[in-house]
Amino acid sequence: MTSIRTTCAYCGVGCGISATPTGGRSVEIRGDTAHPANGGRLCSKGTHLGETVGLTGRLLHPMIGQKRASWDKALDLVAKKFRETIDRHGPDSVAFYVSGQLMTEDYYVANKLMKGFIGSANIDTNSRLCMSSAVAGHNRAFGEDVVPASYDDLDEADLIVLVGSNTAWCHPIVYQRIQAARAARGTKLVVIDPRRTETCEGADIHLPVKPGTDVALMNGLLAWCDAEGITDPAFVADHVNAPEGFWEHIRTGHDLWTTAKTCDIAPTLLEQYYKLFAATPRTVTMFSQGINQSIRGTDQVNAIINVHLATGRIGKPGAAPFSITGQPNAMGGREVGGLASTLAAHMDFAPDNVERVGRFWAAPAMATKPGLKAVDLFRAIGEGRIKALWIMATNPAVSLPDAGRVREALEACPFVVLSDIMADTDTGVHAHVRLPAAGWGEKDGTVTNSDRTVSRQRPFLALPGEAKPDWWIVKEVARRMGWRNAFAYDRPADIWREHARLTAYQNDGQRVLNLRTQATIGNDAYEAMEPFRWGDTPFADGRFPTPDGKARLVLTRQMDVQAPLRDWPMTLNTGRYRDQWHTMSRTGLSPKLARHREEPLVEIHPQDAEALGIADRDLARVQTAQGNSIFRVMLSEGQRPGEIFTPIHWTDQMASGGRTGLLPRPLVDPHSGQPGFKSTPASVEKVATEWKGFLILRGDQPVKLPCLWSTRITVPGGALYEIAGNGDPSWMDAFLPKGDRVEAMDASRGTRRVATIGGGRLNGVLFVTRTGLLPSRDWLIRQLEAEGVGGSVLAARGPGSQPDKGATICVCFDIGLHQIVAAIREQDLVDVAAIGKALGAGTNCGSCRPALANILAQTSQETLHAAE
């Protein structure tokens, strides 16, 4: 079988993949050894992509309401409704809400249609929730949204500072690269994050800052550098402008002690970081959502960039501020100008840009001003100002802040179109028309990763059902709205060339983004395109794309951080898990990935939990002014007291609770419009249930269990539901499939075990108990694939079967916590490599290596205590 070189579906690291189709919908996934982003390595999510390309849950046909429709009918309807709405209410009465998971070509066509032909800039994207503070910060400092760093800088740096980034989980291959640099050349690593994440496992210093105080931290650093004389006055004089009063501001109130107090960190710890930074010219400061997703995000970005500009640590090998992007094509979206606040090809809405782009597109109706940003856009939908909405490749009913209001807005909107690959999503429930898009492995185009490397995504699977690529869907609607010639694309390469031409159009160096050499690329060359990075080493010559060629320091002030409120004494922080991607529409299909975190957890410091009367594994309700949802409790010393953390991944499709999106405030940064997802006043209370249990069902048809707590994960051959509730649980039996029924009871503990079996195969099994313990699920799950199953299945373990292996740590080799602890103790294992040798854990994708380091540290500490 021949393999196809493509790019990973998930994060902004942009790893190259070599995919070998092995018949039907199956594929073998390997890292592409020739790709500059990963050199053959893949993390757990990339490694298990093969488990997500089946047809389970796919949207295979256009749907109008609940009825299947032909493409012609669906496209005609979308074009007609948009046309009618625009004719009646004007171009600003319609909107697109798109995604950093579209290809650059898809994005380009959608942006062109809205901004050049419909005549509105009401196209915003989920990148607003993700990167817009970085975009605004780059524009303020450099005059253009250019990321002035590459992964090579990580190999050449002597110090890497990770600010607000859980790199070990969210950009694992970059994290492995950092660890490799540490091993090879002793690169130092500092992590700045209120939580002690697994990213801190391999760090020299962890600064557990008080959330929202990064401006103070960075201004304090700049004041330190200034006082120590390690700023670069010559570079600043030649290449940087400072606003009036900038240095006076930095020199007032930013001493070590004041800063340490504001950030709530020990002054000696802070001093260590400042000294290390001062002593290390080759420093990369990498930042992500702990910086961007804040109501002061843009200032936080600029406070970081200020330090690098003032010390001349930019445009040189191993020295740069580095905004690491989230989605596979967050950067491509920025390049085509897919945000409501940008126009196209790194141009804004300045009149000469509007005129230039209008001429290039031969546009009949150019948008002349920015459109509504995501949070305002959905507010406008809720207020009835926007009457037709087209959503592509994003799930706003889950991922926008105050998602309860977003759902109401969608429900009230007269016409909602959704292009998605999945049939059932929380957003899809509100759509009038659903259009089946091509998914990863089927779609064809380019993406740009965090370090400006453009790579091809190539198809290796046939389009299933009637699915179509996103660019095709958009251009078909555009043509039906009357713009046949302007949208006469036959293939992604046609669009790529046009995009490249626009970046080069009347660009004599004013814009760093210039893909001139791509503008005439032939179809075959596009097909064979090797990954390439645009922009060389930006700013190496000290010139910046501003009118006077100089970069700009930005005066940033630390705002007061809200003190705990009486009704909302806790602060809610939200983010990601290692093995899930966003709203789980794809990673949720993988049995391997499901095992790392099987339920949505609220992480809480033991001190807080004790005060609230909450124990580990209890259920608890997290409440904010916006809404509430129930989570499973995980006690964590890594949380700062008073702060809790919940994951963003769970939806109505997967669980009754864990709905983080309902909780954050819809407050945004004033410059970028990015929501402050990382910090919402909240309260937590225990939720008691009378019984708990689990249900294992054969097959891939999800069921909705109407009990207080239910969560579903995919397992080989079926699904596992964790459940809990009040009252009589016997009605749960109704969810067991048909078959011969076996049942066992233990009245004293209120335990019931029921299984249904057909032809020696387990169809389903239910365990519930009021006061007893529940067995490990592993053996029972394996029985879904076993033959000759009988009544003894209710014992929940086979003859001589292994003891419970505990929570899965290594998903590649299915190794659990208990197995690892036992091996460390029994075989005196002293490092991660030794665990790998003994058990295999951590030797494939390597994503669990930080976790192994953590288990090692904890186990040796416990062993030490036991010996004392």
Ligand SMILES: Nc1nc2c(c(=O)[nH]1)N[C@H]1C(S)=C(S)[C@@H](COP(=O)(O)OP(=O)(O)OC[C@H]3O[C@@H](n4cnc5c(=O)[nH]c(N)nc54)[C@H](O)[C@@H]3O)O[C@H]1N2
């Ligand atoms: N496994 C996995 N990987 C992913 C994704 C995924 O869904 N799953 N999504 C991708 C996407 S789109 C994105 S945007 C990235 C996000 O990647 P990251 O930004 O690394 O991920 P998050 O978990 O959102 O948040 C990062 C950290 O910011 C910290 N933080 C919170 N408040 C503050 C603060 O005030 N100051 C500082 N310094 N830190 C703070 C949080 O505690 C958290 O650990 O991940 C990408 N990679």
Ligand SMILES: Nc1nc2c(c(=O)[nH]1)N[C@H]1C(S)=C(S)[C@@H](COP(=O)(O)OP(=O)(O)OC[C@H]3O[C@@H](n4cnc5c(=O)[nH]c(N)nc54)[C@H](O)[C@@H]3O)O[C@H]1N2
């Ligand atoms: N509280 C809180 N909320 C957050 C965040 C946070 O940290 N905290 N992070 C925010 C960030 S950074 C991000 S990026 C967002 C992500 O949030 P979303 O973008 O809403 O999440 P996804 O699950 O990635 O949604 C992608 C959708 O597109 C579909 N899809 C996949 N591939 C394709 C395709 O090729 N074409 C089409 N048409 N559809 C496709 C998927 O099935 C899925 O329904 O969440 C944001 N929300």
Ligand code: SF4
């Ligand atoms: S780090 Fe993992 S998720 Fe991100 S691109 Fe690479 S393999 Fe994919």
Ligand SMILES: [Mo]
């Ligand atoms: Mo993101």
